Amino acid sequence: MPEKVTIADVARQAGVSRQTVSNVLNAPELVREETRERVRQAVEQLGYRVNQAARRMRTGRSRLLAVRIERTQDGMNVFDRFLHGLTESAAKAGYRVILYSADDDRSEIATFDDLLGAYEPDAFVLTSTHYGDVRTSWLEERGLAFVTFGRPWGTPDGGGHPWVDVDGAAGTAAATRRLAGAGHRRIGYIGWQEGSGVGDDRRSGWARTMKDLSGTTTGDTDGDKSGDTGVLERRTDGSTAEGEAAARELIAAGATALVCVSDSVALGATQAGVPVVGFDDTPVAAAIGLTSLSQPLSEAAACCVEVLTGRLDAPDGGSPGDGPPDHVLLEPSLVIRRTA
Amino acid sequence: MPEKVTIADVARQAGVSRQTVSNVLNAPELVREETRERVRQAVEQLGYRVNQAARRMRTGRSRLLAVRIERTQDGMNVFDRFLHGLTESAAKAGYRVILYSADDDRSEIATFDDLLGAYEPDAFVLTSTHYGDVRTSWLEERGLAFVTFGRPWGTPDGGGHPWVDVDGAAGTAAATRRLAGAGHRRIGYIGWQEGSGVGDDRRSGWARTMKDLSGTTTGDTDGDKSGDTGVLERRTDGSTAEGEAAARELIAAGATALVCVSDSVALGATQAGVPVVGFDDTPVAAAIGLTSLSQPLSEAAACCVEVLTGRLDAPDGGSPGDGPPDHVLLEPSLVIRRTA
DNA sequence: TCTGTTGGTTTGAACGTTCAAATCGAAGTA
DNA sequence: TACTTCGATTTGAACGTTCAAACCAACAGA
Incomplete structure (x- = not known):
């Protein structure tokens, strides 16, 4: 049975208070060098991992990115490679990817609601943008963080939200x-x-x-x-x-x-x-x-994560409007084979 | 801004206590018919969704299934369809899928540890089983719930853990x-x-x-x-x-x-x-x-979810040993095309 | 000496849920 | 009447974390 190691255990081991341990993890500059090291050792020794559920209760941040998994139509889709890249990039940034599926925009929005209530993902990654995409406006109205992989077609100026796309x-x-x-x-x-x-x-x-x-x-x-x-x-x-x-x-x-x-x-x-x-x-x-x-899918995925974490980890809480909206347009490359 | 609706809000609206609301959700048979209905209406009206983080803090259950996303080798893999099915089946059963990636068994086990500390997935779904698979023993030693999609090759009696596979x-x-x-x-x-x-x-x-x-x-x-x-x-x-x-x-x-x-x-x-x-x-x-x-991948995924939820939602907490281990072997079907 | 400031640390409370125990009214039994 | 039992509901506490505020020693300036 894997015994749970809490922040209190680490604190006891290191001879400090809970909050000091928390600070070492989240704001190391507040803690004296020597104490910091002692706490770090205790963390290491006990194999402590922060409990995301508890953290989330307090901070409202889950470190989850929600992505819709696409229905494989004729099988010639490209989404799974994007998803793989997203999982890896997210992990590097300390986030995890949570999946959902939906048949159309309406049911996807219902799922947003569901997910937000239950798991509070920090952000959504939308794919398959299209004309008259109601998903983005729904998210924007509520001030939720998201990127689209795909431009906001139909808004001439490129839209107010961040996106990543391939040209x-x-x-x-x-x-x-x-x-x-x-x-x-x-x-x-x-x-x-x-x-x-x-x-x-x-x-x-x-x-x-x-x-x-x-x-x-x-x-x-x-x-x-x-x-x-x-x-x-x-x-x-x-x-x-x-x-x-x-x-x-x-x-x-x-x-x-x-x-x-x-x-x-x-x-x-x-x-x-x-x-x-x-x-x-x-x-x-x-x-x-x-x-x-x-399409440079890993790169696109990495951009999505970068854009999101940039906003989420911003000091002011990542509200939109600070700095230019991130719009990234990547170039596809021609893979030469027999047919041309 | 999406205001958070808590169980207390529902309780107030329905004129009952927190616990009664909780009971309506988790053990309706304890609550009088009439009260139950009143609470249900309040839930509906306010659009209440249970906060999984808080629930998890108390119960230790996250309603998350963790799955490794496979590296797309030559692109002719089959995993993405399985993953799609898994996401859908899991959602129906009230679970979500969380992704991780790993390069080999060792790093996958390290990721188990990470995930368990941070997100406490209720179960793992392992794919690509192989001879000398150390992942399953690691999980078994710790009494963690999991299914493999793929038989435990090398253990003649079919292994002690549940699996789903295609014949x-x-x-x-x-x-x-x-x-x-x-x-x-x-x-x-x-x-x-x-x-x-x-x-x-x-x-x-x-x-x-x-x-x-x-x-x-x-x-x-x-x-x-x-x-x-x-x-x-x-x-x-x-x-x-x-x-x-x-x-x-x-x-x-x-x-x-x-x-x-x-x-x-x-x-x-x-x-x-x-x-x-x-x-x-x-x-x-x-x-x-x-x-x-x-391969009947949706079906296989559904079986995986069924096996897991069957164990997780079991009254005794899903410890192994009760009943026969679930071993499901599905038949592939021949899709006739030009070449044969 | 007193007051203020600063860096480093601790304490109490709160997030939203569910468990365990307590409460309460009604009905049954001696 | 008094004592149990039972069903339905409420109350208090706890999960592990972080925020906000308090604390404390050391030191600076008046």
């Missing part, structure tokens, strides 16, 4: 440039239906680069209005089957290479026999030799 | 029978190096079935000693490259179909052009049309 447009732009560098001029794009923040972002990198390549004018890299690119573009539901169909259509329309919004559609597209670049560098891409864009 | 031998046996049903007689097996519990188990299903098929004698289905099967078997490091090489060797040796220990090696084997069955039904299998054995 999809930069990724597809790099992919498009690579294909162009191999001599292709008619590079097609297979995307998702309009209205997905991530999808539109990824599309824009291709569109922008194509415009640049066509050399109509210099400057105005922001211009998204398709000139003749429209004919080289297909929107799909993201399935492999539609990816293949779209690829054949685009090739018929003259495309000689393809940039894809995901590995799923890219997998289909590879059947059509022209160079293809996918997105997300899923295991499937590695397995079939698909060139793909890899 | 790999039954899976490969089913795969072998299916290939035999399609007319194949020389069915090869591509496995891992000897000494892995999971690998040896999966191999045994193939070996047993091949022996049965050869019709030397009836009965003795347990017999594992390879007769002429040895020549139809290759052991690999699990990589796709070695899978392909092994497949070609086996075909040269006369094999007309192949059963594989994993989707990774199966992916390589498909290059050789004979029917192939993989194991784990990873996204990669779905993507390339590989017939594969699917």
Whole structure:
């Protein structure tokens, strides 16, 4: 039976009071060097660990980060690698990750409520942000700490809350440039239906680069209005089957290479026999030799933790408004394989 | 700001004492019907949620299950689906999942210690059991609650602790029978190096079935000693490259179909052009049309939770020894696709 | 000498819950 | 009547921590 070692045991062992032990742990500068060392030894000797439940009762801080675990759709998701990174980074910062699941925004908000009542996580990490995301406003209204992995799509100025994201447009732009560098001029794009923040972002990198390549004018890299690119573009539901169909259509329309919004559609597209670049560098891409864009997920996770701990451990309690909101945009990298 | 509702607030609202509210929540049968209803309404009205930290202080129970998040090796792992199921099942039973990571058994045990001191999880769920697994004995010595997802390899009687696992031998046996049903007689097996519990188990299903098929004698289905099967078997490091090489060797040796220990090696084997069955039904299998054995992961996770909650919520505090240890062996199912 | 300041430490209380024991009214039994 | 028993409810204490305030010795300035 693992006997519990409390702060009182340590205090007795070191010949000081409870509070002094607490201070050594939480505010060492208040304690005289010599005493500090004595307490540290006692902690070591007894194998003392702070009881988070008791600490939390007093301070209201749980050192827990709550994250939703994503439903594995077609299995080509990327979330588990992010989660792994998050767990490791959190542990380094003295936090633990607690999981929950939810089917939609509404039930996720209900879960926020539940979790806050029961476990009081210090912060939430939201993934899969989308237009009209009600989760962020719910959290903001209550002054709760959170980061999103994903930009707040739909708020032009980048939103008031901290976020970390991967620059999809930069990724597809790099992919498009690579294909162009191999001599292709008619590079097609297979995307998702309009209205997905991530999808539109990824599309824009291709569109922008194509415009640049066509050399109509210099400057105005922001211009998204398709000139003749429209004919080289297909929107799909993201399935492999539609990816293949779209690829054949685009090739018929003259495309000689393809940039894809995901590995799923890219997998289909590879059947059509022209160079293809996918997105997300899923295991499937590695397995079939698909060139793909890899998101720096560990790094993204580390950023999320950094942003949160920065706010949580701030002296004033981490209320928003101090300093600029953290907005981190990371670059994906192109993993070259057989298909392009 | 979300004001905290405590049990005292509920008590006041319902015109009863704290303890009565507590009883309504934890032992409703002690409270008179009418009072119970009144308290329930107050709980509802105020949106009260029990504060787990405070509860834990008193009871020593945290309603947390700790699970290690696996390092995604080649991405063809299966763990994330298990984790998803675990989160959902745990939530239904009123538990949450807390994550940790560790590089080896030693550091995992250190993490047990850490977690127990800080968060006191009620139980651990261990994955990736293996021969000489020191984690289980560490936990057993301390009388801590845990289940393993994976049998305790190496203890012939099945071990004293509860476990949930998927019957790999039954899976490969089913795969072998299916290939035999399609007319194949020389069915090869591509496995891992000897000494892995999971690998040896999966191999045994193939070996047993091949022996049965050869019709030397009836009965003795347990017999594992390879007769002429040895020549139809290759052991690999699990990589796709070695899978392909092994497949070609086996075909040269006369094999007309192949059963594989994993989707990774199966992916390589498909290059050789004979029917192939993989194991784990990873996204990669779905993507390339590989017939594969699917583990019932949600079900396995649900079993883990059931086993644990059964023990934790037992009246005597869940000490081991009451009733038979729970050993659950689930059957994988063959997902038929193009390759077999 | 008195007063104030400072660094280091201790003491009492509180966080929200549940356990154990106490209380109370009603009903049953001798 | 007095004594038990029983069901329903309340009261006091405790879990382990940290906050806020108190304490104390040493020292500085008037």
